[in-house]
Amino acid sequence: MILPRPSGDSASAPRPxxxxxxxxxxxxxxxxxxxxxxxxxxxxxxxxxxxxRADDASGQAVFVRRFDAVARAQAAAVDALAAAGAPLPELAxxxxxxxxxxxxxxxxxxxxxxxxxxxLPAVADAPAVARLRAAGAALVGHTxxxxxxxxxxxxxxxxxxxxxxxxxxxxxxxxxPGGSTSGGAASVALGAAWAALGSDxxxxxxxxxxLQGLVGFKGTQRRVPRGGCIxxxxxxxxxxxxxxxxxxxxxLDALLAGDATAPAxxxxxxxxxxxxxxxxxxxxxxxxxPAVAAAFELALTRLRAAGAVIDxxxxxxxxxxxxxxxGGSLAAAESWAWHRVRLAAREADYDPRVAxxxxxxxxxxxxxxxxxxxxxxxxxxxxxxxxxGFDALLAxxxxxxxxxxxxxxxDAAFFRVNALLLRNPSAVNFLDxxxxxxxxxAPGGWPVGLMVFAPALADARVLAIGxxxxxxLAAGFAREG
Numbered sequence: 241m242i243l244p245r246p247s248g249d250s251a252s253a254p255r256p257x258x259x260x261x262x263x264x265x266x267x268x269x270x271x272x273x274x275x276x277x278x279x280x281x282x283x284x285x286x287x288x289x290x291x292x293r294a295d296d297a298s299g300q301a302v303f304v305r306r307f308d309a310v311a312r313a314q315a316a317a318v319d320a321l322a323a324a325g326a327p328l329p330e331l332a333x334x335x336x337x338x339x340x341x342x343x344x345x346x347x348x349x350x351x352x353x354x355x356x357x358x359x360l361p362a363v364a365d366a367p368a369v370a371r372l373r374a375a376g377a378a379l380v381g382h383t384x385x386x387x388x389x390x391x392x393x394x395x396x397x398x399x400x401x402x403x404x405x406x407x408x409x410x411x412x413x414x415x416x417p418g419g420s421t422s423g424g425a426a427s428v429a430l431g432a433a434w435a436a437l438g439s440d441x442x443x444x445x446x447x448x449x450x451l452q453g454l455v456g457f458k459g460t461q462r463r464v465p466r467g468g469c470i471x472x473x474x475x476x477x478x479x480x481x482x483x484x485x486x487x488x489x490x491x492l493d494a495l496l497a498g499d500a501t502a503p504a505x506x507x508x509x510x511x512x513x514x515x516x517x518x519x520x521x522x523x524x525x526x527x528x529x530p531a532v533a534a535a536f537e538l539a540l541t542r543l544r545a546a547g548a549v550i551d552x553x554x555x556x557x558x559x560x561x562x563x564x565x566x567g568g569s570l571a572a573a574e575s576w577a578w579h580r581v582r583l584a585a586r587e588a589d590y591d592p593r594v595a596x597x598x599x600x601x602x603x604x605x606x607x608x609x610x611x612x613x614x615x616x617x618x619x620x621x622x623x624x625x626x627x628x629g630f631d632a633l634l635a636x637x638x639x640x641x642x643x644x645x646x647x648x649x650x651d652a653a654f655f656r657v658n659a660l661l662l663r664n665p666s667a668v669n670f671l672d673x674x675x676x677x678x679x680x681x682a683p684g685g686w687p688v689g690l691m692v693f694a695p696a697l698a699d700a701r702v703l704a705i706g707x708x709x710x711x712x713l714a715a716g717f718a719r720e721g
Contacts, residue, residue, distance in 0.1 A: 258298045260409035264431035265289055268485040272434055273332040276322060283315040283322075283333030287378050290335035294380065294432035298408060301400030302423045302430060304340050305347060306381035311335065314378040329376025330495060336377040337433040339424050340385055342366040342479075343468035351470045352385040352420075354398050354589040355582055366468025368437060368479045368496050375495045380433055383423030387591040389439055389472045390575065390598065392447045392661035393648060394419030397591050404642050405429040406452040406687050415642040418448030418661065425452045425482050435492050436482040441472045441571060443638075443665025445480050446677035450637035450689025456482045456677045457489040457703065458668065460696045463497040471578055473571040475613075476669045486678060486707040493699065505704040512708045513547035515631040520555040524635040524664045535688040536636045539680035539713060546712035550634065557623045558667060564615045568604040573612075576601025593654060616670060623671055624695045632698070632705050635664050637677040637689030664691060674699045676706040683717055 265286065266272040275281045291308060293299060318333030343349050343362035350356040365373060373379060384399050386392075394417040395401045402422055403414035406429050417426050424436030425448030438445050440458040449456025457480050464479040471477055481492035490502040519540070528536070544550060575598045587595055627633060638661050648654045668675040668691075675693035692706045 258403055258408050258412065258414065261293060261296065261298050261405050261430045264293075264434075269331070269334055269434035269483065269488045269491070270485070272334055273328070276318070276332050276334075277328055279322065283318040283378070284312070287311055287315040287333065287335055287380075290380060290432050290434075293430050294427070296430070298403065298405060299426070299430050299432055301384050301396070301402040302426045302432060303337070303381040304350065304352065304384050304399050304423070307344070307347070307379050308381075311378040311380045314376065318376055329374075330491065331372065331375045331377040333376055333378050335380045335433045336372055337380055337383045337424055337427040337436045338369055339421055339436070339438040340382040341389060341439055341470050342369050342437060344369055344379060344382065347382065349382070349470060351389065352387045352396050352399060353591075355586050362468065364468070367465040369468070371495050371498070372437060380427075383421070383427050383436060385422055385424070386420035386444075387594045388470070388575070388579070388598075389420040389441060389444055390571070390594045391419050391658055392443050392665075393654060393658050394422030394448060395645065395648065395654070396422070401645055402426040403645070404452055406454075407642055409684075410686060413644045414646075415644055416451065416648065418451040418638075418642065420444040421448050421482060425449055425454055425456070428452075428454055428482050428484060434484065435488060437496075438480065438482055439469065439472075440478045440480055440665075440669065441476045442662045442669050445482055446637050446665045446675060446689065446691060447661050449482050449677045450691075451642040451687055453679045453681070453687035454482050454484060455486055455489045455679070455706075456480070457493055458665075458675050459493055459497060459699045460674045461672060462696075463499065463699065471574070473574040475570045475574060478669070486676065486703060486710045489676065490703045490707070493703065497699075501700040502703045505700040506707040508704070509711070510704050510708050511547060512543060512705075512712055513549065515548070515705050515708070516629065517548055517550045517705070518553045518627060518630040518633045519550050520558060520633055520635060521552050522555045523558040523561075524667070526639070527660065528636060528639045529641055531641055531686055532636055532639055532688050535681045535685070536690060539690055540634070542716035543709060543712055545716070548712070551630070555623070555626060557619060557626060560619065561667060561670065564612065564619060567608045567612065568600060570612060570616075572597065572601035573604045573609045574601070576604070593651065620671055620695075627695065632692050632694045632702055635691045635693070637665060637691040639664070641686050641688070668693045672696045674702050676702050678706055678710055680713060
């Protein structure tokens, strides 16, 4: 099922007010699966609810194509297992969305672009998709995204931009979803999916998670296969998921990486006092909007009250990032290599903002690229040494609340916001590290994300610390009513 394409530029067309979506019928994927396993509901009933939410007016532009029939068949198969008293697969026929960057057998993969409109259906699932399907996921559709994943804002002039579902309850202004996994995050916030498969090159899982009050986990890149996925920057691209809770993030990570370490670490319910945490005061606390600064500071206060040891540190290496990239970025160079022939033939079909960012790579020489690779390698070694005494680091995921979509019609405003959204999360990609964004705002407040991060292969520890933070924040808010 291919959804109709809106006409015109989604960043400039007037937007009607939308009603906020209703809460989904369970807190998270774990709770939904438990209801199916206990016979309190069926996978089919939960899928029907998810598909109805995808059809709602507030779900416009969340999906570029839907897989309803295949999803219904998977849910029915799980219900047959339940009726027979057989064990259920990990994802139990529950709705999971797939970013339009990953191959799904029998479907085209178009990366949110008109350039690939003639793409043939994939002959096989991408490995990440295959792992989710094998775990019993009801794959509900390809979600909208920034064209070719090249922006943290989430706008798409070809298929439309989904309005941020999490902010619709706070005001009627359609606000950015964050990108590039914009539709994936919106599918989870809307209740049209329990989890979303996406990618993260500079924050594309964590940015929309932060702006939509969700959990986004970017694991160590090498742990999850990226075959069958249209690349942006092969050096930085990471496959991962957006979910409604940290325990769901640990489960999806285990399925995607084929490593059950994280769910076991999260299930042990570690206490915060066990961990030594660092708060870099360099760069990542700059230019915070007041609401973000207030929510983040309150979260730190609650965590310290729960026993967390959080040391403020100066990490001057973070200030080096801009100078290291003065001659160009890995994403620009590597995307230019992939797109240069396509741009020459079909530049008129590209989002102009994406084309401009790709073309920046044309100015980089092979020497520039190799110098950047070497500088990154040296920078990683120095950062890892500087933070070796800490279990993880904390920062605001992004420094702002979600701005209105219409406020970014001007290129200058768009690129300013894009740079700010990418600033904190992209440092972790450059580090080749792992990072979790989880909500730290008060219930019913404007979404604000807190990022827990560490160097490579600390994935299970980051998720365990994230679970402890999630629990401590929830307890603090509950005490205050």
